[in-house]
Amino acid sequence: MSKKIRASIMGGTGYAAAELIKRLVNHPNVELVKVASIDHVGKNVGEVHRNFGNRLKYTLENLTPEQLVADKIDLIFLALPHKVSYQMAPRFIELGVKIIDFSGDYRIQDVAKYNKYYKTEHSNPENIKSFVYGLPELNRDKIITATRIANPGCFPTGTALATLPLGKAGLLNGKVRVVAPTGSSGSGVAPSEGTHHPIRFRNMKSYKPLSHQHQPEMEQTLTAAGGTDISVDFIPMSAPFGRGILVNVIVDLPSHVTEEQMHKLYTDYYKNSPMVRVLPLGQYPEIVAIAETNYVDVGISLRDERSGTKSFAAISAIDNLVRGASGQAIQNMNLMFGLEETTGLNDFGIWP
Amino acid sequence: MSKKIRASIMGGTGYAAAELIKRLVNHPNVELVKVASIDHVGKNVGEVHRNFGNRLKYTLENLTPEQLVADKIDLIFLALPHKVSYQMAPRFIELGVKIIDFSGDYRIQDVAKYNKYYKTEHSNPENIKSFVYGLPELNRDKIITATRIANPGCFPTGTALATLPLGKAGLLNGKVRVVAPTGSSGSGVAPSEGTHHPIRFRNMKSYKPLSHQHQPEMEQTLTAAGGTDISVDFIPMSAPFGRGILVNVIVDLPSHVTEEQMHKLYTDYYKNSPMVRVLPLGQYPEIVAIAETNYVDVGISLRDERSGTKSFAAISAIDNLVRGASGQAIQNMNLMFGLEETTGLNDFGIWP
Amino acid sequence: MSKKIRASIMGGTGYAAAELIKRLVNHPNVELVKVASIDHVGKNVGEVHRNFGNRLKYTLENLTPEQLVADKIDLIFLALPHKVSYQMAPRFIELGVKIIDFSGDYRIQDVAKYNKYYKTEHSNPENIKSFVYGLPELNRDKIITATRIANPGCFPTGTALATLPLGKAGLLNGKVRVVAPTGSSGSGVAPSEGTHHPIRFRNMKSYKPLSHQHQPEMEQTLTAAGGTDISVDFIPMSAPFGRGILVNVIVDLPSHVTEEQMHKLYTDYYKNSPMVRVLPLGQYPEIVAIAETNYVDVGISLRDERSGTKSFAAISAIDNLVRGASGQAIQNMNLMFGLEETTGLNDFGIWP
Amino acid sequence: MSKKIRASIMGGTGYAAAELIKRLVNHPNVELVKVASIDHVGKNVGEVHRNFGNRLKYTLENLTPEQLVADKIDLIFLALPHKVSYQMAPRFIELGVKIIDFSGDYRIQDVAKYNKYYKTEHSNPENIKSFVYGLPELNRDKIITATRIANPGCFPTGTALATLPLGKAGLLNGKVRVVAPTGSSGSGVAPSEGTHHPIRFRNMKSYKPLSHQHQPEMEQTLTAAGGTDISVDFIPMSAPFGRGILVNVIVDLPSHVTEEQMHKLYTDYYKNSPMVRVLPLGQYPEIVAIAETNYVDVGISLRDERSGTKSFAAISAIDNLVRGASGQAIQNMNLMFGLEETTGLNDFGIWP
DSSP: OOSOEEEEEEOOSSHHHHHHHHHHHTOTTEEEEEEEOSSSTTSBHHHHSGGGTTOOOOBEEOOOHHHHHTTOOSEEEEOOOTTTHHHHHHHHHHHTOEEEEOSSTTTOSOHHHHHHHHTSOOSOGGGGGGSEEOOHHHHHHHHHTOSEEEOOOHHHHHHHHHHHHHHHTTOOEEEEEEEEEEOGGGGOSSOOGGGBHHHHTTOOEEOSTTTOTHHHHHHHHHHHTTOEEEEEEEEEEEOSSSSOEEEEEEEEEOTTOOHHHHHHHHHHHTTTOTTEEEOOTTOOOBHHHHTTSSOEEEEEEEOOSSSSSEEEEEEEEEOTTIIIIIHHHHHHHHHHTTOOTTTTTOOOOOOO | OOSOEEEEEEOOSSHHHHHHHHHHHTOTTEEEEEEEOSSSTTSBHHHHSGGGTTOOOOBEEOOOHHHHHTTTOSEEEEOOOTTTHHHHHHHHHHHTOEEEEOSSTTTOSOHHHHHHHHTSOOSOGGGGGGSEEOOHHHHHHHHHTOSEEEOOOHHHHHHHHHHHHHHHTTOOEEEEEEEEEEOGGGGOSSOOGGGBHHHHTTOOEEOSTTTOTHHHHHHHHHHHTTOEEEEEEEEEEEOSSSSOEEEEEEEEEOTTOOHHHHHHHHHHHTTTOTTEEEOOTTOOOBHHHHTTSSOEEEEEEEOOSSSSSEEEEEEEEEOTTIIIIIHHHHHHHHHHTTOOTTTTTOOOOOOO | OOSOEEEEEEOOSSHHHHHHHHHHHTOTTEEEEEEEOSSSTTSBHHHHSGGGTTOOOOBEEOOOHHHHHTTTOSEEEEOOOTTTHHHHHHHHHHHTOEEEEOSSTTTOSOHHHHHHHHTSOOSOGGGGGGSEEOOHHHHHHHHHTOSEEEOOOHHHHHHHHHHHHHHHTTOOEEEEEEEEEEOGGGGOSSOOGGGBHHHHTTOOEEOSTTTOTHHHHHHHHHHHTTOEEEEEEEEEEEOSSSSOEEEEEEEEEOTTOOHHHHHHHHHHHTTTOTTEEEOOTTOOOBHHHHTTSSOEEEEEEEOOSSSSSEEEEEEEEEOTTIIIIIHHHHHHHHHHTTOOTTTTTOOOOOOO | OOSOEEEEEEOOSSHHHHHHHHHHHHOTTEEEEEEEOSSSTTSBHHHHSGGGTTOOOOBEEOOOHHHHHTTTOSEEEEOOOTTTHHHHHHHHHHTTOEEEEOSSTTTOSOHHHHHHHHTSOOSOGGGGGGSEEOOHHHHHHHHHTOSEEEOOOHHHHHHHHHHHHHHHTTOOEEEEEEEEEEOGGGGOSSOOGGGBHHHHTTOOEEOSTTTOTHHHHHHHHHHHTTOEEEEEEEEEEEOSSSSOEEEEEEEEEOTTOOHHHHHHHHHHHTTTOTTEEEOOTTOOOBHHHHTTSSOEEEEEEEOOSSSSSEEEEEEEEEOTTIIIIIHHHHHHHHHHTTOOTTTTTOOOOOOO
16 A cells, blocks of 8 residues: 555544554554644644654644545544544544544434433434444454444443454354443543542442443444344443443353353454454453453353253453554554554563 | 350461461450461561561461360361361360361262362261351351351352352342452462462463352352252453452342342341441442451342343452451350450451 | 540541541540531531541531630641631631641731732631641650640642751752652542542542642742752642652752761651651552551662762652541640640551 | 674563563564573573563573573673672673673672672672673764673662763862652562562651762762762662652752853763753653653752752753663663664653
C-alpha cells in the first residue's frame, strides 16, 4: 500500500484517544491529520497526555465534522462518549467519510434496548444498521468491506472472545454468567469519588450487577456468534489497578464434552486469529501478560466431577484501552483498508 | 463473667495470628497465655508483627500441646496450616481442652472429598464429626454448646453469608456460581512469585477455576443451610489490594419472586445477626467499608427482565483475616463461653 | 476524672474528621456532642465516612458557633481548612470555649510570613499569640495550661520529631534539608487530578519544592526547639499509598559527635514521651509499622567517613491523619484536661 | 549502516534483561544472537518474561563466554549482578569482544572504595580503568570510541542528570544531598520480604541512609563532571510503585545566581542531549511521564528568600530499568557503533 490512510480523531482528550494517537503516529500506513476536541482546546496533545512530552505537533482543535473532512481524510475515529456520537456520526455519513465509532451508539441493533440501557432517546436510529460490529474474530469478512464500524465495548470484547468458539460449535445456550473486574482507567480521565486514590487503591466493589449497559451488547454478540436463547447475567467490578479487564464466564455444557475437546475447539477457532492466544490447559490469563497490548489471552476449565450438564469456565484477559478500545479500532481499520490485521499492534507489552 | 478465658495460640507467625493476638489482648474477657510457633522462636511477637512494636510481652515459643495445656488454658486456637492441624488436634482433644481450628482439616465431613481436594490422607478422620462448623449465622445454637470448632474458610464464609437466607427459604437449588477476588494477605506471610510487588500491584488473575479446595466446603455449607442438589462452581481471583474478599454469587430463582421480597427475606434472616449488614436495594458491598473489621456487608440484585427463572445476584464483602479467620474465631469463642457475640469485634475499621 | 469532656467538631466531612470522630467516640473520657458541617448536611456521618456504617447517631448539621456552644461544650475541634478557621475561631474565643484548631491559621506567629505562604490576609492576627503550638514533645507544659491549641501540620510534626533532640542539645544550626513523601489521604476527600487513581497508583512527584507552606512552620518550630539560624529547605512528594508520611532530614553536625552519642541523645530526649519510639541503630522507620496509629518511629544515621562536619540523617514516620492531625489533637486534649497523654491513642495499628 | 550489530546477553532472567531483550529485538540495527543464563535454562524467554508470550525464538541457555563469542558476536551485554561481572568480564576481554557491563564492578575507579561499599574483594581490578563510565550526557565522546562500558547505576544516573550542568558551570561544590524513592522493580525478580505485596503496597521506607553503595559512584561522577570537594549524602527509599526513580537533590549555590540563570544553564547544557527534557520553571518531574521510556525529565527550584548561599533543588525522574539500566545500555551501544543516539529509544511511554 503506497498511499497512507489519512485519518483524524474527534474526541482527543480521553484515555482511549491517548492510546489511539500513540498507535496512529507509530503506524506505518497512517497519517494522523488532526485531533479535534472541545476540551483543552489550543493545547498540544502532550500537555494532556503527558507521555508524549513535547514530541508531537498536534494541537487540540475545536473542529466541526465539515472542517475535519475538508482535510481530505479517509477515515474519522469518533472517540466520543455515548449520546455524542449519534449527534456527530450522521454528519460524517453525509460527508461520505469512513467511520470507526468508539461509543455504544451504533452497536445495539435493537434501538429500544439501546434507549432503555443508555437512558436516552437515540436521534439517529436509521443509521444503526449500516454499522458493522467491529469484532474481527467474529465479523472479519464484513469488516473488510465495511465503511462504518461500531467498535465493541471493552467488557463485551472480553466476553465474546471467551465464548465465540462455543457459539460456532452450537454449545452456547441459555444463561451465560459473566463476572469481570476492570482497572480504573476504564472510568476515564475525569477524577471522581470512585477513582479517588485514598479509597480506590485498597478497594474493590461490584456495580450495576445484572443491569450494566454492556449486557445487551453481550447478548446480541453471543447470539450473532451462534448462541441460542442467550441471556447474559453480567457483574462488573472496579479493581485497584490501572489497565485491564479479566473476564470470567461460566456456562453449562452437555455432559459428553471433555476438556481436551474444548481446548481443541478453542485453538482451532483462533488458529487464524493472530491476536488471540489460547493458553495451554491448566494455565489461566493474567492482566500483566497482556496489559498495554492488543493481545487477548484465553484459558478454559471444565468441571468433570458430576453427572448431568458440566460447568465450564472460560476466562479472558484484555487491555481495556487497547483491545477494549483503540487497538481494536486499529485492527478494524487495518482490515477495512486491506492491511495486515496486526499492523501497529504487535508490540510487546511491559515486564514487569 | 468474672473469670477470664485463658487461651493460647499454636501457630503465631501468620497474618491470621497477628489479627488474633491483637483482638485477644484487647478482649475484656480473655487472658492470652502463650503464643507457640516453630518459626521465629525466641523473638517477641512485635519483631514479626511489627504493628505491635515493643508493647507486648509475648515471646514466640516452640511448645508442645502438653506444654501449652500445662498452663491451665481453657481454649487453644490452632492457627495452623492444613495438614498440620490434624496432627496437633488429637493431642489437644486427649488433653481435654476446647479447640478452635483455623485450618480446613475438620471442616469437611466427607473425608474422601477432603483428601481429594487437599491432596493428602487425613490421619485423624474419626474426630472430624466432633467439630462444629463455626459459622454463627448458620450454627449459632450448636456453637454455644460446642467444645471444638472448625473455623470456616474465608471464601466459604463470604459465600454462605450471601446465600443463607435463600437456603432457609427453600430457594437454593442446583448450580450456584461464585466468583470472588481476594487480597494478597490471603496468600500468607511467605513472599512468593504471586505476591511479588512489581507484578502483583498491577495484576489480576483467576486461579484454580472450578477446582479450588473451598468448593466442597461451600457445597456442604449451602446444603446444610437448606440447599438442595447443590453444586458450587467457584472461581477465585488474586487482586492487588491487601485485605478483603468480594464474593459474587449468581443463582436462578423462581419466576414469581420480586426484588423487594428477596430484600425482606435477607433483612429478616439477619435481623438478630449483629455482624451482618444487609444494604438497601441499589447499594452494593465495597471492601473499604468492611476492611479491618468483622462486619459483613451484603447486597442483592434480581434481574426482572425476562420470563422463566430469574437470575439473582447476591454480593458480600468480608475482611479475609477478620471475618474470614480470626474475628470469626473470636465470634465463635464468645458464643462458646457465654459472652456477647460481638465482644471485641465491634471496632470501626479505617477511613480512608 | 468523673465528668466527661463535652466536645463538638466543626468541619465533619474531611478525612481528619473521620479519624477524630472515631477516636472521640471510643475515648473513655469524652462525650462527642455534635458534628457540624456545611457539606452533606442532614446525612448521618456513616454515609460519608463509610467505616461507621449505620452505627453512630451523629447527623452532619449546619451549626453556628453560637449553636454549638449552646450545648454546653467544653471544647471545640475546628477541623476546618486554612482561611476558614480564622473566621470561626474569634467567635468561639468570645464564647469562652476551649479550642483545638487543625488549620495553619494560628500556628505561625509572624503573620506576614503566614500571609505570604498561605496567600491570604489573616483577619484575626491579634489572637494568634494566644494559641499554644500543640506539639506535646516540645510544649507539654504549655499545653497542659492552654485553652487554645494550634494543632501542628503533618509534615512539621514529622520534621520536628526527627530533630527536637538536636535542638535541645544545641546541635541544630543553619540549613536543615527535609524531603518527605506523603500518602494520598493528605490531599483530602475531594477527587482531583493529583489523586486520580489511573495515574496516582503508579506515580510519584515532588511538588512546591522549597516553597511549601509548611516550611515557615518548620523553621519556627525548630527555632523554638533551640535551633539557631535555622533555614529549612523542604521538598514534599506525593506517593502512591493512602496513609503516612516518611520524613528524611539531613543536617550537618560537628565532627566530634558519634552515632552512639546521637542515639543516646534521642533515646534520652524521648524517654518520657510514650508515643515516640527511637529505633535501635541500623533500623529505620517504615510507614506500615505506624500507619493507623498515633505512634512515631524515629531512626538515625551518622556518616562518619570524612573529616570536617559530619552529615546526619534523622528519619521519622507518622500517620498523617493520626499523629499528623486527629491523634495529635486528642493527645493535646488529654494534656489540656489532665488525662493520661495516651488515652484513646494506644491502639495497635494493622498488620498486614 | 548495512551490517547489523551481533549482540548477545549474559544474564537473561532479570528485569533489566527483559527490558534489554525487548529493545534489542525491536532495534533496527541489531541482531540479538543468544541469551545466556544459569537460571531457567531451557525455557523460552517468554516463559520467564511473560510479556513476550510465545513470540520470540530465544531459549535461555547456560553458555560460557567462549561459547557466546563463538557465535561471532560484536558485543556482549553483561546483565549480571555485582561480583559475578568481575568473574566473567576478563574472559570476554581476552576474547576481544566489546562489553557493556550492567553491574557496579567496573564503575568505581578506586577499588578500595568499591571493595568497602560492595563488601567484597574485586578479583579483576587491573581492568577497571579500561572501562568508560557510560553516561552519554557526560562522556559522549569517550563512549564513541570505547570498547568497554561500565553502565551507570540507576540512582547515580538520576543524580548526575540533575546536577551535571552545575558541575560544568563550576557551581557544584561540597555537600550534595540526594533523597530518592525507587519502585519495587529495582529489587529484582526474586520475591523477598521487602517486595511482599501485602506490606509493600502501602509501605514506604528509607534504607541504607548515608551508606548505600551508589554513594561513591555519585561522588566520582559529580567530581568528573567538574564538582569540587564533593560529598554526596544519599538516602534511597522504597516506594509502592513498580518502575521509576525520582531524585531530589539539594545543594547550596552562591547568592548571586537567579532561577532564570539556572534554568538557562540547564537548557543550554542539554540542548544537544535528545533524551533529557528540562521542564519549564514551575514544573517538576513525575514518574508517570517517563515510565517505560529512556527519557529523563529535570526540573529546578531556587530558594530566593534569604541572604547568603541560596538553596537549590534539582529534581529528575527516570525509569530505573530503561534509563537506569537497559535503555542507557542501548544508548551507549548506539554511540559505540556510530548509530543515532536515540535509535530504539524514542518510543512513547504509556498513558495512563
